[in-house]
Amino acid sequence: AQSVAQPEDQVKVAEGNPLTVKCTYSVSGNPYLFWYVQYPNRGLQFLLKYITGDNLVKGSYGFEAEFNKSQTSFHLKKPSALVSDSALYFCAVRDMGPAGGGNKLTFGTGTQLKVEL
């Protein structure tokens, strides 16, 4: 079965510093990976996705993520954090392999990012 792990419940960084939010995944076939952001009492907003191709994916609001097949990771990064980036971030995966079904999006438990002045 597919799964996603976000090992950090919370990440704190100072504004202007680089940030990384970690995500690892487990699938039977090829992964289709996503990052979403959620602000309080709001739905999920799409940040970026990886299907195939270049391992470094660029997304909205200056975020990027690096796909690492050998480490089964898809960490979210931003070179310079803003206070307005403070939110809840979810990593998600769809398993595109024959055993994965490819039809369900599985979410990690979320990482609360806090960017401080």
Next chain:
Amino acid sequence: GAVVSQHPSRVICKSGTSVKIECRSLDFQATTMFWYRQFPKQSLMLMATSNEGSKATYEQGVEKDKFLINHASLTLSTLTVTSAHPEDSSFYICSAREGGYPYYEQYFGPGTRLTVT
């Protein structure tokens, strides 16, 4: 990008009553919609997959008689929480699928906060 709306955004109801939540894809047709439930500080849990014109597919542990799903058109799916109880209080998020399998996109609604008193 595609827009998904939910109505109402917040609802308070008394225990024992039923509540209907609407999910609409505003600028695209969605043959498939998904319903998720999110508890405070937790991830999204898929409740059911709704297919236009057919019965919904419920995830294990989700009571189909309690959470009635109707996908009557290509732009509208509804979730009715029947005989609601305080433990049904949660944040419900719908998602609509655009595009064909396997590389379809999922767009999320803003969520509905249900409080059962």
